[in-house]
Amino acid sequence: MARRQRSSLTDVAHAAGVSIATVSRAMSQPEMLRADTLERVRAAAARLGYRPDHVARTLASGKSHTVGVVIPTLNSPIFADTLQEMQRSLDAAGYQLLVASHEYDPAGEFAAVDKLLAHGIDGLVLVGGSRPEATWKLVESAGVPVVQMWCGRSDHACVGVDNHAAGELVARHLLALGHRRIAVITGRLRHNDRQRARLEGIRAALSEAGVALPAAYLTEQALSVPGGRVGCSILLELADRPTALIGTVDVIAIGAIAECHARGIAVPEEMSIAGIDNIELAAHVSPSLSSVEIPATRIGSETVERVLALIADMTKAGHVMLPIELVERHSTGRPGETR
Amino acid sequence: MARRQRSSLTDVAHAAGVSIATVSRAMSQPEMLRADTLERVRAAAARLGYRPDHVARTLASGKSHTVGVVIPTLNSPIFADTLQEMQRSLDAAGYQLLVASHEYDPAGEFAAVDKLLAHGIDGLVLVGGSRPEATWKLVESAGVPVVQMWCGRSDHACVGVDNHAAGELVARHLLALGHRRIAVITGRLRHNDRQRARLEGIRAALSEAGVALPAAYLTEQALSVPGGRVGCSILLELADRPTALIGTVDVIAIGAIAECHARGIAVPEEMSIAGIDNIELAAHVSPSLSSVEIPATRIGSETVERVLALIADMTKAGHVMLPIELVERHSTGRPGETR
DNA sequence: TGACAAGATGTAAACGCTTTCATTACGCGT
DNA sequence: ACGCGTAATGAAAGCGTTTACATCTTGTCA
Numbered sequence: 247m248a249r250r251q252r253s254s255l256t257d258v259a260h261a262a263g264v265s266i267a268t269v270s271r272a273m274s275q276p277e278m279l280r281a282d283t284l285e286r287v288r289a290a291a292a293r294l295g296y297r298p299d300h301v302a303r304t305l306a307s308g309k310s311h312t313v314g315v316v317i318p319t320l321n322s323p324i325f326a327d328t329l330q331e332m333q334r335s336l337d338a339a340g341y342q343l344l345v346a347s348h349e350y351d352p353a354g355e356f357a358a359v360d361k362l363l364a365h366g367i368d369g370l371v372l373v374g375g376s377r378p379e380a381t382w383k384l385v386e387s388a389g390v391p392v393v394q395m396w397c398g399r400s401d402h403a404c405v406g407v408d409n410h411a412a413g414e415l416v417a418r419h420l421l422a423l424g425h426r427r428i429a430v431i432t433g434r435l436r437h438n439d440r441q442r443a444r445l446e447g448i449r450a451a452l453s454e455a456g457v458a459l460p461a462a463y464l465t466e467q468a469l470s471v472p473g474g475r476v477g478c479s480i481l482l483e484l485a486d487r488p489t490a491l492i493g494t495v496d497v498i499a500i501g502a503i504a505e506c507h508a509r510g511i512a513v514p515e516e517m518s519i520a521g522i523d524n525i526e527l528a529a530h531v532s533p534s535l536s537s538v539e540i541p542a543t544r545i546g547s548e549t550v551e552r553v554l555a556l557i558a559d560m561t562k563a564g565h566v567m568l569p570i571e572l573v574e575r576h577s578t579g580r581p582g583e584t585r
Numbered sequence: 586m587a588r589r590q591r592s593s594l595t596d597v598a599h600a601a602g603v604s605i606a607t608v609s610r611a612m613s614q615p616e617m618l619r620a621d622t623l624e625r626v627r628a629a630a631a632r633l634g635y636r637p638d639h640v641a642r643t644l645a646s647g648k649s650h651t652v653g654v655v656i657p658t659l660n661s662p663i664f665a666d667t668l669q670e671m672q673r674s675l676d677a678a679g680y681q682l683l684v685a686s687h688e689y690d691p692a693g694e695f696a697a698v699d700k701l702l703a704h705g706i707d708g709l710v711l712v713g714g715s716r717p718e719a720t721w722k723l724v725e726s727a728g729v730p731v732v733q734m735w736c737g738r739s740d741h742a743c744v745g746v747d748n749h750a751a752g753e754l755v756a757r758h759l760l761a762l763g764h765r766r767i768a769v770i771t772g773r774l775r776h777n778d779r780q781r782a783r784l785e786g787i788r789a790a791l792s793e794a795g796v797a798l799p800a801a802y803l804t805e806q807a808l809s810v811p812g813g814r815v816g817c818s819i820l821l822e823l824a825d826r827p828t829a830l831i832g833t834v835d836v837i838a839i840g841a842i843a844e845c846h847a848r849g850i851a852v853p854e855e856m857s858i859a860g861i862d863n864i865e866l867a868a869h870v871s872p873s874l875s876s877v878e879i880p881a882t883r884i885g886s887e888t889v890e891r892v893l894a895l896i897a898d899m900t901k902a903g904h905v906m907l908p909i910e911l912v913e914r915h916s917t918g919r920p921g922e923t924r
Numbered sequence: 925t926g927a928c929a930a931g932a933t934g935t936a937a938a939c940g941c942t943t944t945c946a947t948t949a950c951g952c953g954t
Numbered sequence: 955a956c957g958c959g960t961a962a963t964g965a966a967a968g969c970g971t972t973t974a975c976a977t978c979t980t981g982t983c984a
Contacts, residue, residue, distance in 0.1 A: 252727065254970055265934045270972060280932060295726060300703035301643045302970035305939050310640070320672070321665045330659050333686055342700055345684050347672055361681055364639035387634060388591060471869045504869040530810045530843040531870070593940055604964045609942060619962060641940035644969050 253294040262290035273298055304366050313553055314344040314362035315371040316355055318438075322469070323497070323525045324542045325373075328395065331546030332371070339554055341368075352437055356381045363388045369553040375399035376439035391556035393563070395549050396440050403556060403563040405549045407570050409440050412538045413447020413494070415572045416520045419536065420490045421455045424580050425518060428452065429463035429488035431477035431498050444494045444522060463488060467498060474501020475508075482509065489518065489581040496521035496528050496537055503531055503577060514579035524573050533576035541568050592633040601629035612637055643705050652892055653683040653701035654710040655694055657777075661808070662836070662864040663881045664712075667734065670885030671710070678893055680707075691776055695720045702727045708892040714738035715778035730895035732902070734888050735779050742895065742902040744888045746909050748779050751877045752786020752833070754911045755859045758875065759829045760794045763919050764857060767791065768802035768827035770816035770837050783833045783861060802827060806837060813840020814847075821848065828857065828920040835860035835867050835876055842870060842916060853918035863912050872915035880907050 259266040264287060271278050272287040279287070290296075304310040313336055317325050333343045346362055348354030355372075359381055362370065369391045375398030385392055391403075398404035420428050430448055433441045445464075452459050465480050467473035474493055478501065481488060493499030499521030506513050513519055513533055521528060524539040545568060552563050598605040603626060610617050611626040618626070629635075643649040652675055656664050672682045683701055687693030694711075698720055701709065708730045714737030724731055730742075737743035759767050769787055772780045784803075791798050804819050806812035813832055817840065820827060832838030838860030845852050852858055852872055860867060863878040884907060891902050 256970080266971085267935075267973080268933060270970095271933090274972085278932075283932080297699065297703055299644075299705070299970050300700075301640055301649070301705040302939090303972075304640045305638075305644050305941090305969085306971035306973080308939075308972090320659070320669050321662070323660070323662075326660045326665065330686070333659070342685075342704070346681075347669070357676075360636065361639075364636055365681070366638070366640040471866055475869065501869060504871065507871045527810055527866075530814065530840060532843065532846045595940080605941080606943080606965080607963060609940095610963090613942080617962075622962080638940055641969090642942075644939085644971090645941040645943080647942095647969075 252299070253296050254299070255296075257294055258287065258291045258296045261294060262287045310366040310368050311340060312342045312344055312365065312367050313369040313371065313550070313557075314346065314359075314365065314367035316346050316348065316358045316362065317373050318348065318350045319469075320345070320347050323527065324495075324523050324540065327525075327542035328546040328549075331543045332550050335547050335550040336554075339550070341554070350434065350437060352378055352381070356384065359384055363390065368557045369393070371395060371549055371553060372398070374439045375402070375404070376437060376442075391553060391560060393549055393552045393556065395545055397443060398439075398565075400565065403552050404565040405545055405552055405568070406566070407540050407545070407568050409443035410447035410450070412522050412540065412570050413444040413449075414451040415447075415538050415570065416492050416522060416536075417448040417451035418455075419572055419574070420492065420518060420520060420578065421451065421457065423490075423518065423578060425490040426457055426581075427463075427486065427488040428457065428459070428490045428492065429465075429481045429484075430459065430492045430494065431465050431467055431474060431481070431502060432494040433469040433473070433498070434466050441494055448492060448494075462486075469495055469497060471497050471501040471504065474498035474503075475505040476501075478502035478505035479509075482506075482511070489516075490578070491517060491519045493519065493521045496523040496525045496535060499535055499537070499577075500527065500531055503533070503535065513577055515582050518578040518581070520578050528573075529575065531577075536575045536578040537573050539571050539573050541570075544568055591638070592635050593638070594635075596633055597626065597630045597635045600633060601626045649705040649707050650679060651681045651683055651704065651706050652708040652710065652889070652896075653685065653698075653704065653706035655685050655687065655697045655701065656712050657687065657689045658808075659684070659686050662866065663834075663862050663879065666864075666881035667885040667888075670882045671889050674886050674889040675893075678889070680893070689773065689776060691717055691720070695723065698723055702729065707896045708732070710734060710888055710892060711737070713778045714741070714743070715776060715781075730892060730899060732888055732891045732895065734884055736782060737778075737904075739904065742891050743904040744884055744891055744907070745905070746879055746884070746907050748782035749786035749789070751861050751879065751909050752783040752788075753790040754786075754877050754909065755831050755861060755875075756787040756790035757794075758911055758913070759831065759857060759859060759917065760790065760796065762829075762857065762917060764827075764829040765796055765920075766802075766825065766827040767796065767798070767829045767831065768804075768820045768823075769798065769831045769833065770804050770806055770813060770820070770841060771833040772808040772812070772837070773805050780833055787831060787833075801825075808834055808836060810836050810840040810843065813837035813842075814844040815840075817841035817844035818848075821845075821850070828855075829917070830856060830858045832858065832860045835862040835864045835874060838874055838876070838916075839866065839870055842872070842874065853916055854921050857917040857920070859917050867912075868914070870916075875914045875917040876912050878910050878912050880909075883907055 255266040255269045259269045336343050346358035394404040396406040465477045467477040502519050521537040524537040528535040528537045594605045594608045598608045675682050685697035733743040735745040804816045806816040841858050860876040863876040867874040867876045
């Protein structure tokens with residue numbers, strides 16, 4: 247297993263009988279060379295199996311053609327969709343995506359950002375705007391363009407949705423169906439502005455309708471199917487059992503449906519359940535899940551567009567709010583008998 | 586937004602009144618310095634907010650402390666689990682994970698590998714062993730240690746499971762329940778040795794029991810829930826309807842359950858359905874899905890262990906087969922009335 | 925045919941770090 | 955106080971590119 251036998255510019259230059267500058271140009275600005283020279287260099291490069299060294303290139307040019315993204319977790323269908331699209335769009339633009347995750351830990355996020363920055367990324371993508379000042383300072387001192395996804399602070403570009411409105415949307419849907427005892431299962435709120443905004447939206451819609459959200463009707467759980475199950479079972483034990491449940495993300499709502507199933511509680515007859523995100527699976531559980539469509543793929547493509555624009559010229563780009571919409575399916579209905 | 590104001594070794598050296606070599610050592614081999622010098626350098630570095638430049642470091646040392654992984658898709662719960670764990674383990678070892686995906690396209694995989702290699706990765710992780718010779722050549726000529734995941738060619742290290750055995754396991758389970766008309770929904774077999782091995786395992790178990798797998802009982806679909814639904818609906822239209830369905834991955838099996846639900850076909854009474862992977866969701870759909878546990882997380886950690894070992898000394902490591910096991914749940918049962 | 929502009933190629937200095945080798949400083953025994 | 959071995963530090967040469975800037979070819983036009 248030969249070690250580092252990759253040939254360098256020098257080797258190719260020597261083989262083609264030209265200077266390394268010429269070879270460099272043959273690689274990056276072929277139109278500057280005379281046709282026969284270009285041909286000669288290309289032949290030599292091919293013969294030697296030359297591959298440009300991205301690391302050296304980055305050091306010399308200061309441009310890495312790489313965009314870093316820091317996400318809470320890889321284990322989420324919605325982030326996966328967004329990442330997939332980012333990878334696609336960046337690739338099409340000749341850029342590479344560098345992914346780091348931190349499991350919802352602010353210190354981990356700082357470390358991830360630091361690493362990415364040290365890797366010489368040209369642009370940085372973060373999720374949400376809520377993080378320690380130290381992290382923001384780090385980003386700003388690096389002078390690298392940033393764009394936030396989902397939601398974010400107003401002093402940096404952002405491509406997202408109105409999470410508050412998403413919360414309102416689900417809540418209003420349930421209210422319109424006649425529900426008055428509506429409980430909520432959210433993810434951990436600390437360090438998570440998306441979850442907080444959704445919850446606030448729900449609160450706003452509820453209080454606007456004169457409906458209270460008692461503390462007992464709110465439970466914070468892991469952002470996962472089991473999290474949803476746990477949350478649901480807690481709410482089902484309540485003396486004053488709710489008639490409807492909102493999961494602030496679909497995976498939680500799906501967990502809640504599973505728990506009701508396991509307990510023989512009919513959805514939506516005895517319990518209406520709704521989520522937010524409209525992940526692919528939402529349409530395929532039974533009953534199919536009413537949810538709020540969040541255009542994850544589009545967030546990905548628009549984010550890439552923004553970050554590439556910022557890299558090209560460092561003008562500040564504003565906030566982009568993508569449209570969301572309620573998708574009614576079969577997990578929600580009018581409240582049943584009043585117990 | 587200041588540009589590249591990151592301070593360099595030179596700045597710190599100047600501020601601390603030492604040479605850049607000393608600063609470099611203060612960063613990487615602090616034990617070589619006298620306590621007071623070290624302190625002085627550290628203070629200067631802190632004052633200037635110095636952060637080492639990973640790119641320069643890589644170029645100078647030839648070590649990038651980065652491992653690249655190329656996966657078919659980010660949009661798969663099982664890969665997500667593995668990646669998550671790889672990220673964790675690598676991080677703990679001071680390494681960074683570089684992820685690229687290619688949507689099951691061999692040309693895309695080649696491009697991804699090429700990019701990763703150009704990025705100066707110290708180690709490479711691939712999924713499966715089935716790819717064009719050109720890709721293997723590229724990898725080998727780079728002299729970078731490789732480890733395959735899930736399954737792979739014997740001339741390179743591999744951490745995986747016996748996919749053939751996994752196929753046998755599900756098939757035998759269904760046979761043991763008394764099924765004789767067993768149909769299979771797989772992912773695309775071309776370029777996917779995991780899928781092929783699982784299918785072969787199923788075939789082997791079937792033929793061993795003297796049961797045929799007619800061509801009509803086999804359908805290739807997308808590796809997704811909708812893929813499973815489509816496959817299932819095709820099989821349900823058959824005149825000689827099967828009594829059991831195997832999805833070679835859980836998401837397909839879950840799609841099949843959804844389709845049966847939608848058509849009012851009782852699972853498992855009228856149709857038994859089983860999968861492979863045992864993703865988290867499998868336990869929470871209804872009926873809960875019988876599946877074969879594939880230790881995705883452990884594949885991640887063992888893979889990292891192997892690749893780091895290979896980076897440390899280039900001795901060839903062999904193949905590791907992780908244990909798998911059947912998890913019986915409620916989606917499978919004895920065949921019902923014979924129609 | 926000669927001069928010149930434009931185009932093609934070469935030279936060499938970065939980029940920020942690691943690392944080898946040389947040099948200097950230090951502690952100790954006598 | 956001297957010399958010596960060792961520990962600490964410095965000088966400088968890369969690592970493989972990019973990119974001014976300098977130099978050398980061309981072709982063109984008077």
